[in-house]
Amino acid sequence: METIDWIVLAGTLLFIVVYGVWKTKGRNNVEDYVGGGRDSKWWTIGLSVMATQASAITFLSTPGQAFHDGMGFVQFYFGLPLAMIIICLVFVPIYHRLKVYTAYEFLEDRFDLKTRSLAAILFLIQRGLAAGITIFAPSIILSAVLGWDLRTLNVIIGVLVIAYTVSGGTKAVSVTQKQQMFIIMTGMFIAFFFILGYLPADVTFSKALKIAGASEKLNILDFSFDTKSRYTFWSGITGGLFLALAYFGTDQSQVQRYLSGKSVRESQLGLIFNGMLKIPMQFFILLVGVMVFVFYQYNPAPLNFNPSATKIVMESEYAEDYKLLQDEQIELEVEKKMAQNKFSAALELKEYIAIDEAKQQIITINKRDSTNRVAAKALISQADKNTETNDKDYVFIHFILNNLPKGLIGLLLAVILSAAMSSTASELNALGTITALDLYKRNKKEEASEKHYVQASKFFTLVWGIIAILIANVANLFDNLIQLVNIIGSIFYGNVLGIFLLAFFIKYVKGNSVFMAAIITQIIVFIGFYFDWMSYLWLNAFGCALVMLIAILLEGFDRMLKTSNIDS
Incomplete structure (x- = not known):
């Protein structure tokens, strides 16, 4: 890297941090700090939702996924638009009507405290792990290709995110994510056009697509019914639908984004905006990876894109x-x-x-x-x-460092780190909020002031930031980073989604039945994942259906016992 790259990289990241702190200083009540003032416009919500989901893993792993396996991964997102519609019609109106700060407050109102606490704890486990991975992902790759110290990178990314997230809360996350999404998409478009420019003069974009097609990289749709196959049309619109419902409807890192909306309509428009743009965005990022593949048809490529593996x-x-x-x-x-x-x-x-x-x-x-x-x-x-022998996550960064001109390398590295910061900020913000409000405040017997709970939220956000850095320092790569985050989510999301669907639609089921059903379901899902019963995407639908079925059966059994006791 040249001096200009360091200037671009450092300047971009510092601007985001300073802007986030300056724009949101002085938020000393729960409404402002956790609820973001509830004054966000739909475009802020939409971009914030997109930025939360689009971590550094998206921009590192997705092009590499397309380079090796083609465009089929886009099927993973086919259920998302339908999920956005369902969330807009069911989840958003209820959350706004109850004026909740967290999704899990609703569960106590519908069931009981222990069900609320269990759902919150399940969220904390999976999102805490994911927060560490979103820091670890860019760190391990940048350390491998640039020779930077891995632990130092983990600490730098973590500290930058903690600085403005602790300072400004939900609003700081939202306002910085608009800048981050602009930087991210600008960088990706620039990289795309440079790739096309580096192809031979007679290879147009249309011809490049045909070249990719000849190597079977443009096989987008797979209509097979093989449940062991990770990415098919059917797994996308079923497993992907349930994953998106759980993620956007019950995951506090996303719920907190649209609970800050000025009105139900603003929140709904923001989610629809995300639903309309998410598949085209992922399609474009995969297309960038396919064009990198075409580039390497005419240019030398290493046997393994991970330089540290080659060195070893x-x-x-x-x-x-x-x-x-x-x-x-x-x-x-x-x-x-x-x-x-x-x-x-x-x-x-x-x-x-x-x-x-x-x-x-x-x-x-x-x-x-x-x-x-x-x-x-x-x-x-x-x-x-x-x-680590799997080099999917190193393909795009290898292209950036070895082919882009000075200055743009710094910009693309800023894209990767900005994405890491935006996603991690949402996660830490949600983790701190859930711990402070769903566990600490709800179980605290003495009354306390608004300022006390704001300070508690800041403290727990800081604690989770430190935990995320520690997780990043002990994490290991697992097949492909973008898949790892989705696998962790799929193990927990279906269960939590089923709890919410029971709360919304099965009115006669009570808290005890749901609580026991959730524990049993989580154990079964763990067993199913361990023994590889099905592709991880199907775990979302499986966990959701299982917890609902068990809860209904337990409730029926409980009623039958009560009836027999009355008769006797």
């Missing part, structure tokens, strides 16, 4: 074996480029037999490329079994 294997007894793979990869890249040129020329001449032949050649080369990469991962694992 090259310093081991397997170095010679790895060099042989690298030499083979160099020859393969020459063949790959020739095959792409042949395919491109056939497209120009519209010779369909030649197009099909070139396409088959490309598929064969891609299989050999995949075999080489698998062999490289095996050698890395043999050199050090603790080294």
Whole structure:
């Protein structure tokens, strides 16, 4: 990195922190600090909701996901627009009518304190883990490619977020996320157009898409009914729907964003805005990854994009074996480029037999490329079994650091860190609020002032910030970071969503039945995940249906016992 990159990076991050602190100073009551003054406009809510969901993991992992597996991951979001409509019609009016600060206040009103506390604790567990991962994700990748100290990066990101989140609460999170989303999308569009500019002169965007299609990177829809397959149309509109309902409807990090709305209408418009733009945004980010794939059809790419993994294997007894793979990869890249040129020329001449032949050649080369990469991962694992071999999360950052001009590298790194800050800020804000209001305040016997609870919220936000940094320092990569966050959410979200749906629609079910059903369900979901009964997306629907069924059965059994006791 050059001096200009450091200036752009540091200037962008400091501006966000200083702006957040300055814009929200002097918020000393619960309404202002936790509720954000309840004066947010719909566009602020919409951008804040999007920024909360779009963490650094989104901008690091998603392009790498598309590079390796194509556009199919977009199916994960197919249930989101329908979820936004349901939340607007059911969740938002109830929350606003009750004037709650947290989603879980409603559960006590409908059931009892222990059910409210259980749901809050389930949220704290999964969101606390996720907060650590959203810090850890950019830290481990930046440390690997830039040589920065991992723990130092975790602390820097954590401290920057804690500074304005503790100071300004919900409003600080909302106002800074508008700037962060602007920086993020500006950086991604710039990267996209630079990628297109780096392609050969005769490769237009249209031709680039055909090249990607020849390598099966544009297979967007999968209508198979295989529940073990992670991303299908059906898992997206069912499992994805339940995940989105749980996340946006019951996760305080999102609920707190739209509870700050000036009115029910503003909150609803903000969510609809998010529902309309989320799939196109994710589609675009995946498309960036596909264009990076096309770029590397004409340019050298490492066997493994994680530089620290390459360094480890090259310093081991397997170095010679790895060099042989690298030499083979160099020859393969020459063949790959020739095959792409042949395919491109056939497209120009519209010779369909030649197009099909070139396409088959490309598929064969891609299989050999995949075999080489698998062999490289095996050698890395043999050199050090603790080294992360999955390099999906390193693809995009490798392109940024090795191909973008000075200044833009700093901007794209600012994009990644801004995304980490925006998502982590929402999580810490929600964690502090839930701990202060749902656990501390609700179980505190003595009366206390508004200022006391604001100070308590700030204290718990600080504590959760420190916990998130500690989690980041002990976390390990797991397959793909964006999947890890969604897996953690899916283990808990279905259960919590089922509790809320029981509260909304099954009026005769009481608190004791729901409480026991939630505990039983969570145990079963843990077992199901451990033994891999189904793809993690299906756990959302499974957990939701299971807790509702068990609660209804327990309530029926309880009523039957009471009736038999009366008769006797």
